[in-house]
Amino acid sequence: MDLDAIREYSALHAKPNGLVLQYGTAGFRTKAEHLDHVMFRMGLLAVLRSKQTKSTIGVMVTASHNPEEDNGVKLVDPLGEMLAPSWEEHATCLANAEEHEMPRMLMDISVKAAVNLQQDAFVVIGRDTRPSSKKLSQSVIDGVTVLEGQFHDYGLLTTPQLHYMVYCRNTSGQYGKATIEGYYEKLSKAFMELTKQAFCSGDEYRSLKVDCANGIGALKLREMEHYISQGLAVQLFNDGTKGKLNHLCGADFVKSHQKPPQGMEMKSNERCCSFDGDADRIVYYYLDVDGHFHLIDGDKIATLISSFLKELLLEIGESLNIGVVQTAYANGSSTRYLEEVMKVPVYCTKTGVKHLHHKAQEFDIGVYFEANGHGTVLFSKAAETKIKLAKELEDKKREAAKMLENVIDLFNQAAGDAISDMLVIEAILILKGLTVQQWDALYTDLPNRQLKVKVADRQVISTTDAERQVVTPPGLQEAINDLVKKYKLSRAFVRPSGTEDIVRVYAEADSQENADSLAHAVSLAVFQLAGGVGETPQPGF
Numbered sequence: 138m139d140l141d142a143i144r145e146y147s148a149l150h151a152k153p154n155g156l157v158l159q160y161g162t163a164g165f166r167t168k169a170e171h172l173d174h175v176m177f178r179m180g181l182l183a184v185l186r187s188k189q190t191k192s193t194i195g196v197m198v199t200a201s202h203n204p205e206e207d208n209g210v211k212l213v214d215p216l217g218e219m220l221a222p223s224w225e226e227h228a229t230c231l232a233n234a235e236e237h238e239m240p241r242m243l244m245d246i247s248v249k250a251a252v253n254l255q256q257d258a259f260v261v262i263g264r265d266t267r268p269s270s271k272k273l274s275q276s277v278i279d280g281v282t283v284l285e286g287q288f289h290d291y292g293l294l295t296t297p298q299l300h301y302m303v304y305c306r307n308t309s310g311q312y313g314k315a316t317i318e319g320y321y322e323k324l325s326k327a328f329m330e331l332t333k334q335a336f337c338s339g340d341e342y343r344s345l346k347v348d349c350a351n352g353i354g355a356l357k358l359r360e361m362e363h364y365i366s367q368g369l370a371v372q373l374f375n376d377g378t379k380g381k382l383n384h385l386c387g388a389d390f391v392k393s394h395q396k397p398p399q400g401m402e403m404k405s406n407e408r409c410c411s412f413d414g415d416a417d418r419i420v421y422y423y424l425d426v427d428g429h430f431h432l433i434d435g436d437k438i439a440t441l442i443s444s445f446l447k448e449l450l451l452e453i454g455e456s457l458n459i460g461v462v463q464t465a466y467a468n469g470s471s472t473r474y475l476e477e478v479m480k481v482p483v484y485c486t487k488t489g490v491k492h493l494h495h496k497a498q499e500f501d502i503g504v505y506f507e508a509n510g511h512g513t514v515l516f517s518k519a520a521e522t523k524i525k526l527a528k529e530l531e532d533k534k535r536e537a538a539k540m541l542e543n544v545i546d547l548f549n550q551a552a553g554d555a556i557s558d559m560l561v562i563e564a565i566l567i568l569k570g571l572t573v574q575q576w577d578a579l580y581t582d583l584p585n586r587q588l589k590v591k592v593a594d595r596q597v598i599s600t601t602d603a604e605r606q607v608v609t610p611p612g613l614q615e616a617i618n619d620l621v622k623k624y625k626l627s628r629a630f631v632r633p634s635g636t637e638d639i640v641r642v643y644a645e646a647d648s649q650e651n652a653d654s655l656a657h658a659v660s661l662a663v664f665q666l667a668g669g670v671g672e673t674p675q676p677g678f
């Protein structure tokens with residue numbers, strides 16, 4: 138390690154005094170102007186992680202669904218996964234080190250993590266369309282080069298595309314080609330093959346309106362359009378030519394406000410979907426003939442996909458275990474439907490993709506989706522092998538096995554991916570001849586409400602049982618229990634946000650009025666028992 142060079146370059150990416158940041162659920166995220174030093178340091182850290190794992194590591198510059206002025210960075214581990222927890226700690230220490238501590242901190246991490254400094258390092262970098270992203274990704278590159286790491290800058294990519302690149306590179310191209318064309322070819326080939334058996338279901342199913350949140354998804358979907366145009370016509374809205382990133386549009390806006398994005402022309406019964414700012418989330422929706430808005434969130438996406446997979450597995454007659462992983466935010470109706478009607482085991486983990494991803498790896502086929510639309514399906518090696526073998530069987534089984542192989546190719550195994558999920562969903566709707574209304578009618582969501590409460594220190598709230606029960610402060614869980622008892626089909630929980638300085642409240646009940654009223658009552662309990670600041674939560678939204 139050339140410590141003088143590190144000192145010299147680090148000073149060019151100096152840390153603002155007193156700034157303390159935490160590597161959270163999705164990396165570092167804050168106002169873009171505060172992130173230059175973090176980017177440089179994450180370049181350094183990526184080199185160390187690459188040396189330690191003897192693999193390519195990814196660095197993605199994005200703040201996903203956050204406002205355009207924000208930015209963020211996260212590291213991608215060798216198999217396209219989120220950074221290992223022990224390295225999240227290293228990331229936090231490094232990001233917060235004072236200038237003069239930098240060389241020692243790097244040495245400390247190298248010793249603690251047994252990094253062989255002689256090992257070569259390779260880092261791949263991607264960024265979203267934020268105005269600040271280009272310069273910030275250059276700071277990452279500065280960090281990589283000062284530690285003499287090799288790198289490839291992919292420039293503009295969706296987050297899942299960067300995960301894909303990392304995964305391809307660390308499996309010697311077996312998973313796919315580590316180029317943007319490789320990504321499009323792999324997905325479009327699987328999509329076209331999967332849908333080619335479909336009985337012709339007419340044009341109404343084959344065109345889709347996509348709200349791209351004025352983000353990277355628009356650029357990438359436009360590039361991909363001609364690869365899939367024979368099977369699906371996409372019409373892009375909020376494509377970044379006029380509007381602001383994530384402003385009144387995108388998957389997060391649509392899900393949390395339960396209304397259409399601005400800038401989308403919706404006619405009744407047309408299938409529409411929204412990506413978020415870095416295209417790793419997707420939600421669907423439509424307007425019915427009375428003009429009512431219907432949201433089809435991650436839970437209903439998981440249900441559609443699991444039922445399709447279950448049918449195919451039944452056809453090939455293989456005993457592969459399938460499990461669905463959700464979080465506490467999953468609508469109670471979805472959990473009930475999956476367990477009671479579809480007879481699929483459902484598991485609940487803490488919020489944050491890494492928790493769901495990890496749990497999903499326990500199954501032959503692990504379907505995981507957060508209600509907010511982030512998810513994918515993971516297939517174990519054993520499942521892949523059994524499916525391959527089933528292709529040798531009689532005709533009907535062979536067809537199902539072939540379809541499953543295409544489904545495996547179509548799902549991004551490295552991360553939840555809006556583009557890949559969209560293609561799977563479209564393929565299933567085509568194959569089953571389902572309209573968006575029929576899909577929506579699988580079950581009826583319980584009315585629900587999410588609220589935010591400001592408290593002095595959100596860490597006073599700790600939880601257990603996958604965030605469904607409060608442990609501290611004392612008395613809060615009892616208060617929630619008492620409130621929940623007053624309503625039918627009700628449920629409520631609270632947790633400190635991992636991305637904002639607030640406490641989140643979730644409630645569901647038999648009617649919207651009751652869900653709203655329960656959410657408000659729980660907010661008041663949080664405010665009173667967990668050190669609320671500012672104005673007391675008011676009823677009404």
Ligand code: 16G
Binds near residue numbers: 490
């Ligand atoms: C991040 C997470 C997402 C989670 C959300 C919760 C990743 C890649 N993203 O966006 O999975 O749902 O945070 O935010 O892990 P919250 O803690 O503010 O509720």
Ligand code: MG
Binds near residue numbers: 201413414415417
């Ligand atoms: Mg995102």
